[in-house]
Amino acid sequence: MNNNQNRSPGDVTLDVFTGVISQVFLGKFTAVFPKLFKCQWKTYEGQKKFYADFSTDNSNMSGRKFCVGGNWKLNGDQKSITEICKTLSGASLDPNTEVVIGCPAIYLMFARNLLPCSIGVAGQNAYKVAKGAFTGEISPAMLKDIGAEWVILGHSERRAIFKESDELIAEKAEHALAEGLKVIACIGETLEEREAGKTNEVVARQMCAYAKKVRDWTNVVVAYEPVWAIGTGKTATPDQAQEVHAYLRQWLTENVSKEVAASLRIQYGGSVTAANAKELAKKPDIDGFLVGGASLKPEFIEIINARQ
Numbered sequence: 001m002n003n004n005q006n007r008s009p010g011d012v013t014l015d016v017f018t019g020v021i022s023q024v025f026l027g028k029f030t031a032v033f034p035k036l037f038k039c040q041w042k043t044y045e046g047q048k049k050f051y052a053d054f055s056t057d058n059s060n061m062s063g064r065k066f067c068v069g070g071n072w073k074l075n076g077d078q079k080s081i082t083e084i085c086k087t088l089s090g091a092s093l094d095p096n097t098e099v100v101i102g103c104p105a106i107y108l109m110f111a112r113n114l115l116p117c118s119i120g121v122a123g124q125n126a127y128k129v130a131k132g133a134f135t136g137e138i139s140p141a142m143l144k145d146i147g148a149e150w151v152i153l154g155h156s157e158r159r160a161i162f163k164e165s166d167e168l169i170a171e172k173a174e175h176a177l178a179e180g181l182k183v184i185a186c187i188g189e190t191l192e193e194r195e196a197g198k199t200n201e202v203v204a205r206q207m208c209a210y211a212k213k214v215r216d217w218t219n220v221v222v223a224y225e226p227v228w229a230i231g232t233g234k235t236a237t238p239d240q241a242q243e244v245h246a247y248l249r250q251w252l253t254e255n256v257s258k259e260v261a262a263s264l265r266i267q268y269g270g271s272v273t274a275a276n277a278k279e280l281a282k283k284p285d286i287d288g289f290l291v292g293g294a295s296l297k298p299e300f301i302e303i304i305n306a307r308q
Ligand SMILES: O=C[C@H](O)COP(=O)(O)O
Pocket: 071, 155, 225, 229, 230, 231, 232, 233, 269, 270, 271, 272, 290, 291, 292, 293, 294
């Protein structure tokens, strides 16, 4: 029997009032005294559970939570990483935005220990098997072992400089997902391909490779990064980015499912700065950013808060 049937409207109002007051009070208290709360956690797992208990579904109207990744690439040392982590930990970040930091592998554990667990940590690459004779590689199992929850795969620098194929990247994504990591799956066309009118064809080919290996898209975020916009200061205009993001949703509808098309988050990456993030973030199919250079600077906070 439903217990609510014996309750008066007054009881229900009191419950709602008490719930709202306790949530607001706890939210404010943890925001004002973050250090005090951090001290309570003896372990990273404990901290994670605390946040999970008080987390809400902060998605926007589309149902897709805004997600901003910082990709530090091959940058940073203990001193500079300590500074960036300090800035991020002390900043007031939009609670409606999920934040992930892609850190060089050797500093992942260091950064994980400096950042609050509300900020995810990502490897920038991981191999397609758990272990073995693969000198120089790291595996998703290793990333998980040190507390990273994410991995960035298929970045254009891995594709162009390290000659990673669509197939290898998709196999890496398949294995990372099977190991329980969340994947930022990068795609994007070169300037030559854009100028030849091949943008849609290229991103469709890259998506097709992922789709052959990915069965469940829940833990995938796609990052559309036009190669000509990466590190060049030439951002895609909000309309150019929106056009490709909308095409990707159409592609997903036709080739995966309309549920995945509606729920999959698609980030934009390529010379995102505090100056252009707000306009880009207004576009309906842009669900966040993957930020390179600007993620190493204090302006990254403004990019995280672009939807505010
Ligand atoms: O992963 C991030 C992208 O490569 C963008 O880099 P950027 O913001 O420096 O252009």
